[in-house]
Amino acid sequence: MAEEPLLMNFSLGNDAILVQPKFKGGRWRERRGLRKATGPTGVNTDSILERHSKRQKTGNSDGPTRSIDYQRRTGLRHGVISSLFSYNPKIQSVTDRAEQESTTLPSNAPLVDGIDTFTSLGLSPIIASHLLTKLDIKAPTAIQKTTISRLLSGDTDALIQAETGSGKTLAYLLPIVQRIVQISEQKSKNGNDTNYQIHRDSGLFAIILAPTRELSKQISVVLDSLLGCARWIVSGTVIGGEKRKSEKARLRKGLNILVATPGRLVDHLEHTEVLDVSNVRWLVLDEGDRLMELGFEDDIKKILDKLEQKKGKSGAISDLPSKRTTILCSATMKTNVHKLGEISLKDAIHIQAEADAQQLLQEPTTSTDPIFSAPAQLQQSYIVAPAKQRLVTLYAILKRSFSHKGSVMKAMIFFTCADSVNFHYEVFARKVGQQNTSQLSDSTPELPTQCHSSVLSSVNNPDIMLYKLYGNLTQQMRTATLKAFSRNPNPSILLCTDVASRGLDLPSMDLVIEYDPAFSAEEHLHRIGRTARAGRDGRAIVFLLPGPEELYIPTLKHGFKDKRVNGSLSEDILRKAFAPAIASQTRETWEDNATGWQLEIERWLQSDSKIADLARKAYVSHVRAYSTHVVPERHIFNVKELHLGHLAKAFALRDQPSNMGRGGKGDEGKQDTGKHKGRNRDRSRNPAASDIDNARNSAPDPKEAARQMRKALNAMNPASEFNIA
Numbered sequence: 001m002a003e004e005p006l007l008m009n010f011s012l013g014n015d016a017i018l019v020q021p022k023f024k025g026g027r028w029r030e031r032r033g034l035r036k037a038t039g040p041t042g043v044n045t046d047s048i049l050e051r052h053s054k055r056q057k058t059g060n061s062d063g064p065t066r067s068i069d070y071q072r073r074t075g076l077r078h079g080v081i082s083s084l085f086s087y088n089p090k091i092q093s094v095t096d097r098a099e100q101e102s103t104t105l106p107s108n109a110p111l112v113d114g115i116d117t118f119t120s121l122g123l124s125p126i127i128a129s130h131l132l133t134k135l136d137i138k139a140p141t142a143i144q145k146t147t148i149s150r151l152l153s154g155d156t157d158a159l160i161q162a163e164t165g166s167g168k169t170l171a172y173l174l175p176i177v178q179r180i181v182q183i184s185e186q187k188s189k190n191g192n193d194t195n196y197q198i199h200r201d202s203g204l205f206a207i208i209l210a211p212t213r214e215l216s217k218q219i220s221v222v223l224d225s226l227l228g229c230a231r232w233i234v235s236g237t238v239i240g241g242e243k244r245k246s247e248k249a250r251l252r253k254g255l256n257i258l259v260a261t262p263g264r265l266v267d268h269l270e271h272t273e274v275l276d277v278s279n280v281r282w283l284v285l286d287e288g289d290r291l292m293e294l295g296f297e298d299d300i301k302k303i304l305d306k307l308e309q310k311k312g313k314s315g316a317i318s319d320l321p322s323k324r325t326t327i328l329c330s331a332t333m334k335t336n337v338h339k340l341g342e343i344s345l346k347d348a349i350h351i352q353a354e355a356d357a358q359q360l361l362q363e364p365t366t367s368t369d370p371i372f373s374a375p376a377q378l379q380q381s382y383i384v385a386p387a388k389q390r391l392v393t394l395y396a397i398l399k400r401s402f403s404h405k406g407s408v409m410k411a412m413i414f415f416t417c418a419d420s421v422n423f424h425y426e427v428f429a430r431k432v433g434q435q436n437t438s439q440l441s442d443s444t445p446e447l448p449t450q451c452h453s454s455v456l457s458s459v460n461n462p463d464i465m466l467y468k469l470y471g472n473l474t475q476q477m478r479t480a481t482l483k484a485f486s487r488n489p490n491p492s493i494l495l496c497t498d499v500a501s502r503g504l505d506l507p508s509m510d511l512v513i514e515y516d517p518a519f520s521a522e523e524h525l526h527r528i529g530r531t532a533r534a535g536r537d538g539r540a541i542v543f544l545l546p547g548p549e550e551l552y553i554p555t556l557k558h559g560f561k562d563k564r565v566n567g568s569l570s571e572d573i574l575r576k577a578f579a580p581a582i583a584s585q586t587r588e589t590w591e592d593n594a595t596g597w598q599l600e601i602e603r604w605l606q607s608d609s610k611i612a613d614l615a616r617k618a619y620v621s622h623v624r625a626y627s628t629h630v631v632p633e634r635h636i637f638n639v640k641e642l643h644l645g646h647l648a649k650a651f652a653l654r655d656q657p658s659n660m661g662r663g664g665k666g667d668e669g670k671q672d673t674g675k676h677k678g679r680n681r682d683r684s685r686n687p688a689a690s691d692i693d694n695a696r697n698s699a700p701d702p703k704e705a706a707r708q709m710r711k712a713l714n715a716m717n718p719a720s721e722f723n724i725a
């Protein structure tokens with residue numbers, strides 16, 4: 001079954017059409033469609049693209065390039081190719097350019113004072129020793145310390161909030177596993193001492209819900225390794241991406257703990273009779289805010305109703321708690337989490353790591369102020385790069401970061417859309433020196449999307465691998481890619497969308513680059529939280545454009561306890577990365593070298609129509625995605641402020657694609673002659689979007705419009721970026 005139709009982060013009342021909702025989660029395409037549908041206040045990127053493309057045709061907005069000599073050396077002989085270094089906007093903000101080393105102690109590391117051990121918190125010595133010997137986990141983290149003792153001592157609902165990488169998964173899994181082990185042992189004392197009385201067919205006791213398949217799989221792996229000390233307790237997953245039949249077979253065999261995505265679980269609750277939830281006493285909603293953003297509210301309500309309806313008496317298994325405990329968990333707690341809390345929790349306790357709780361007391365926040373902080377040891381910086389210098393600066397950072405084997409082992413680069421991931425993957429995957437043959441990497445559905453990057457590899461670091469991940473890849477490919485990326489002992493770079501921003505625990509992640517800033521401050525926190533986990537070091541870099549985007553810097557600082565965020569200019573980075581060899585007898589400058597690199601990519605694009613199409617597609621998707629930043633941040637990421645001609649250069653295009661004013665999605669080089677043709681084509685490919693247009697334009701009265709709107713929204717699937725079921 002397809003995933004239930006979902007709304008993002010808001011429910012429509014009868015007159016919902018009159019209000020301006022905030023769209024946060026899901027794919028940018030759906031966010032954009034939804035925002036456009038709600039009224040004329042949204043920015044129309046189609047018309048912006050069209051306006052700029054007309055302006056573009058009247059001449060080169062960049063004016064003349066530098067001297068004739070400079071043009072001769074750089075290949076800009078005809079004066080029609082925009083220079084990387086001229087006519088860039090003024091940079092206002094970067095006053096803080098000296099690199100500051102952090103001396104801050106890690107805030108999400110295991111506690112080292114030796115006072116709090118897992119056994120002192122109430123965990124059984126068997127589990128504690130299993131943690132030590134098999135998982136190399138010696139001491140609890142701060143959130144584990146607070147959560148474990150609280151959840152072991154009672155059956156109260158809980159809302160767990162702690163930094164990324166602070167060990168929240170074990171914080172809720174350990175007490176649940178211990179409680180089930182205790183129930184099992186209790187039974188064995190009453191009966192046969194040598195046999196545990198709980199088996200896989202004794203009943204389902206706990207369900208853990210997570211928003212993505214990747215995260216569900218990850219939780220399931222942690223759970224399985226934990227259950228190594230209680231092998232008679234069996235766990236499993238129902239997360240889609242495989243045949244329903246095999247999931248049913250697994251459920252028929254019996255499971256005691258189930259990890260699931262909400263859509264797929266609802267599907268089984270409705271169609272799989274053998275799934276008995278009468279004994280479920282623990283329900284965990286991991287990444288609660290994301291579950292809400294992806295529109296799982298209805299599914300969660302259905303699950304809660306089913307659990308309530310089917311709840312059996314605890315008589316069948318003695319010591320089974322009479323009450324169900326629900327645990328809600330996330331690093332960020334937005335208003336939607338409180339709504340989820342209202343639906344799912346009763347008299348819940350709010351559990352935070354002690355340090356976080358103290359900080360909150362000292363710095364009370366308003367309801368509009370998101371409560372979040374990044375791990376203290378994470379070194380965060382921003383780079384102000386003019387649009388034209390973005391691509392070459394990204395190359396320069398990667399080249400320097402991976403200049404020696406071991407300097408950086410794993411890096412992630414976040415983009416706002418899959419088209420952009422695809423384009424940049426090809427840029428760094430291309431075979432140097434083979435400019436006339438398309439190297440478009442074809443992927444086989446079951447194999448990881450990976451290739452060697454000869455562009456980034458060097459004598460000192462010869463084996464740099466590239467991977468890409470986004471929601472529209474097949475599930476097998478996504479799983480294989482993450483596995484291959486995690487297991488590759490060589491330096492590796494993952495190019496991805498926000499499908500990888502939540503919860504993923506990828507080993508040795510040293511560097512996170514937000515090449516496109518996140519759609520919301522909370523998402524930024526989750527993205528950078530893929531590094532600096534469990535006390536380890538990590539670096540995060542965000543790219544900003546000069547101008548309004550520099551207003552984002554206070555938001556970046558807000559997430560850090562000591563407001564420590566370093567800034568640098570792209571030209572400083574280019575100067576270092578493209579410095580000519582000392583022995584060089586030529587008159588080359590770093591500017592020439594940087595320009596040479598950019599021109600090589602531009603020529604490669606011109607010689608290969610497939611790559612050029614990919615670049616145009618990426619460009620249009622990027623601009624459209626840009627217009628879907630959350631409302632409170634739209635003055636910072638304002639699509640009207642984008643210089644579209646300069647931005648084209650970041651996609652190695654010499655002009656803004658003139659034939660893509662209104663079409664965009666997948667134009668694939670076709671001419672778009674009529675004013676509205678492209679748009680109509682886009683709409684015809686997305687019937688839901690065209691329904692929304694109809695709803696907005698034709699409905700005579702607000703109630704009817706709202707009804708049509710609900711119908712249209714129901715036809716869309718905001719979670720499809722995440723391919724959840």
Ligand SMILES: Nc1ncnc2c1ncn2[C@@H]1O[C@H](COP(=O)(O)OP(=O)(O)OP(=O)(O)O)[C@@H](O)[C@H]1O
Binds near residue numbers: 138166168530534
């Ligand atoms: N007590 C501990 N000691 C050492 N490492 C730990 C401990 N607890 C968890 N870890 C490790 O810390 C890493 C992060 O844990 P986890 O994924 O649970 O973090 P999280 O708080 O859920 O992060 P996010 O908010 O990003 O989902 C994992 O690699 C895990 O094995």
